[in-house]
Amino acid sequence: xxxxxxxxxxxxxxxxxxxxxxxxxxxxxxxxxxxxxxxxxxxxxxxxxxxxxxxxxxxxxxxxxxxxxxxxxxxxxxxxxxxxxxxxxxxxxxxxxxxxxxxxxxxxxxxxxxxxxxxxxxxxxxxxxxxxxxxxxxxxxxxxxxxxxxxxxxxxxxxxxxxxxxxxxxxxxxxxxxxxxxxxxxxxxxxxxxxxxxxxxxxxxxxxxxxxxxxxxxxxxxxxxxxxxxxxxxxxxxxxxxxxxxxxxxxxxxxxxxxxxxxxxxxxxxxxxxxxxxxxxxxxxxxxxxxxxxxxxxxxxxxxxxxxxxxxxxxxxxxxxxxxxxxxxxxxxxxxxxxxxxxxxxxxxxxxxxxxxxxxxxxxxxxxxxxxxxxxxxxx
Amino acid sequence: xxxxxxxxxxxxxxxxxxxxxxxxxxxxxxxxxxxxxxxxxxxxxxxxxxxxxxxxxxxxxxxxxxxxxxxxxxxxxx
Numbered sequence: 001x002x003x004x005x006x007x008x009x010x011x012x013x014x015x016x017x018x019x020x021x022x023x024x025x026x027x028x029x030x031x032x033x034x035x036x037x038x039x040x041x042x043x044x045x046x047x048x049x050x051x052x053x054x055x056x057x058x059x060x061x062x063x064x065x066x067x068x069x070x071x072x073x074x075x076x077x078x079x080x081x082x083x084x085x086x087x088x089x090x091x092x093x094x095x096x097x098x099x100x101x102x103x104x105x106x107x108x109x110x111x112x113x114x115x116x117x118x119x120x121x122x123x124x125x126x127x128x129x130x131x132x133x134x135x136x137x138x139x140x141x142x143x144x145x146x147x148x149x150x151x152x153x154x155x156x157x158x159x160x161x162x163x164x165x166x167x168x169x170x171x172x173x174x175x176x177x178x179x180x181x182x183x184x185x186x187x188x189x190x191x192x193x194x195x196x197x198x199x200x201x202x203x204x205x206x207x208x209x210x211x212x213x214x215x216x217x218x219x220x221x222x223x224x225x226x227x228x229x230x231x232x233x234x235x236x237x238x239x240x241x242x243x244x245x246x247x248x249x250x251x252x253x254x255x256x257x258x259x260x261x262x263x264x265x266x267x268x269x270x271x272x273x274x275x276x277x278x279x280x281x282x283x284x285x286x287x288x289x290x291x292x293x294x295x296x297x298x299x300x301x302x303x304x305x306x307x308x309x310x311x312x313x314x315x316x317x318x319x320x321x322x323x324x325x326x327x328x329x330x331x332x333x334x335x336x337x338x339x340x341x342x343x344x345x346x347x348x349x350x351x352x353x354x355x356x357x358x359x360x361x362x363x364x365x366x367x368x369x370x371x372x373x374x375x376x377x378x379x380x
Numbered sequence: 381x382x383x384x385x386x387x388x389x390x391x392x393x394x395x396x397x398x399x400x401x402x403x404x405x406x407x408x409x410x411x412x413x414x415x416x417x418x419x420x421x422x423x424x425x426x427x428x429x430x431x432x433x434x435x436x437x438x439x440x441x442x443x444x445x446x447x448x449x450x451x452x453x454x455x456x457x458x
Binding site: 040044046050062063230239241 | 392393394395396397398399400402403413414415416422423424425426427
């Protein structure tokens, strides 16, 4: 199999991740639930993962790193815990449903009003619209760092500067970039950075979290067991316990920590350069094939390693299925949970076929994918 | 039960702060280990740093230097 669906989840994990999860399953107790060796092993692994993530994202410190099940949970916690009745929020057409649906729900419940920064046919956001849409009651900008459909990267330094100059919170969905593209919370003025563990961070599924700037306070989504302050009626107010109730996914977090350490050792810039070289090779191999339409902005390579295309007017699901059945190539067709982006690209009905590359892919695999697209396009 | 002796106990608001103390002290070669918070301080659960009382001055200076947030300092016979 040639696995090119890394934007959904990275299939191949570093050996150190597998080893860390195995070690955790065999030897780790419950973090923050005692001081015997098994419990402390878990607490140490969790703390180490917090510290590594804080370093990777230049977050204020390990106590500002909160673990969740995935990005969606982190985004729900952040969005539902930050906004009050009357707040106005700005988001973008690049968003995944993990951002859009919590915001739509808050809008439908009459809590917030919502404005959407549009995108053009290449999937590029209208940056001028951020400032244009700001109102006196605007509280936050909520945006992705990169489109999961096109691979276009949002200029977060630019958006962060707009947010800072207007005193707005900036909530970022880093599902597509964490571990695969440089992120600096302080330089980008990010208030809340939501990430998932199983994509670019190369950890297990069921891991993720968020990093909070020091001055950001989120109402807890859940309260309960914390391992501290047990006779208090209220859940502890201190971070990160404030936003973590119940037993953490210690086994998964141990693997996530190993993945992050692997990335820190390799360097995000080096990983991005390798992945982009594969994506660029693939893009250059398919862009001029008759009948092939590639979506997104390829005027520069400050993007993620995603190349999304269609062949003629074939259903994207049929193309993806042929790639799998006839060539053993795994891709992702359909809507990618990104409805506004598909509307902007004009692909709402056809969908599109996404090829997404990661660190363990090779040039030979990219060549095989190019050959497969050529062959399918010839049948058009 | 074991023989009781004077001990310095440092408490924290969160497990994360307690783990930060353990890592930092380990790196700096300062004495102590994590224990359950004694009931003389608070009933319930949680972790505390337990060290010889004579290490208090060094630990206080270290915690200030490292910006580690503590909840309380106690000397108990445990």
